[in-house]
Amino acid sequence: MANGSRQAAWEFFGAELKRRREDQGLTQVELGTRVFVSGGYIGQFEQAIRKPQLDVAQRIDEVLGTSGFFERTWRKLIDDTRYADYFAAVVELERTATKICEFAPTLVPGLLQTAEYTRAVTLATSPFAADEYIDEKVSARMERAQILSNATRPEYWTILHENVVRIPVGGYEVMADQLEHVLTLAGERKMLVTVIPHSAGAYAAMAGMITLMEFDDAPPTAYTEAVYSGNLLDDPALVKRMRATYDLLRVAALSPKASLSLIESAAEDFRRCEGTT
Helix, strand or coil: CCHHHHHHHHHHHHHHHHHHHHHCCCCHHHHHHHHCCCHHHHHHHHCCCCCCCHHHHHHHHHHHCCCCHHHHHHHHHHCCCCCCCCCHHHHHHHCCCCEEEEEECCCCCHHHCCHHHHHHHHHHHCCCCCHHHHHHHHHHHHHHHHHHCCCCCCEEEEEEEHHHHHCCCCCHHHHHHHHHHHHHHHHCCCCEEEEECHHHHHHHHCCCEEEEEECCCCCCEEEEEECCEEEEECCHHHHHHHHHHHHHHHHHCCCHHHHHHHHHHHHHHHHHHHHHC
């Protein structure tokens, strides 16, 4: 679904929510209380500024007696079989974010991955998968990455742990290509990258993967991910804590210039290793 038609569909979602809420004689605050979000969030759903999470859409159906209408609409708009259930909503939010900040402790973030790096990661986690499945995952990730090439691309910051730079995912050639891709994106000023070195000690082990997103007309959100699970957080107190953690990681990172030098040196090392195999 194109971005324009997707936005129009969310506007329909919001208009229906407003109509059916008013039919029940409920204010935004009253409905929000019953579905465990603020009245302001209900207003943002109705204006198509923010998209509800699935459990909120389900509770709206329960409160308004809409027989699953909002859950079905949500699934049609946000679900994408190419992504894990817990990640589909994040992909939707990335498309409208004005700023994205990520910390990657083990792998290059998806928005920065090359096709061959993605293929290597997917094969490692799904060694018995069919070629069609692997191709679909690679295609989906490359499509996501297009937001960094759009005229309206978000301001993108990423902090990589040095492990990300040193582990030869996919082999020496694939890893060298991947690091050179990161350097190219940084050189084109499409992103800003810093690296937390091994010498940072405890800082390097203080957090798992973190994504922070900001928007023009909606509150910020945070996303964390573990093995086969993810949490999209929009509670202001939790988002604030995640931001504080990210700020501590930034303090521990090398300067942008030193970080690029480290990435370039690692890419050169992989090229040399490639030549000896």
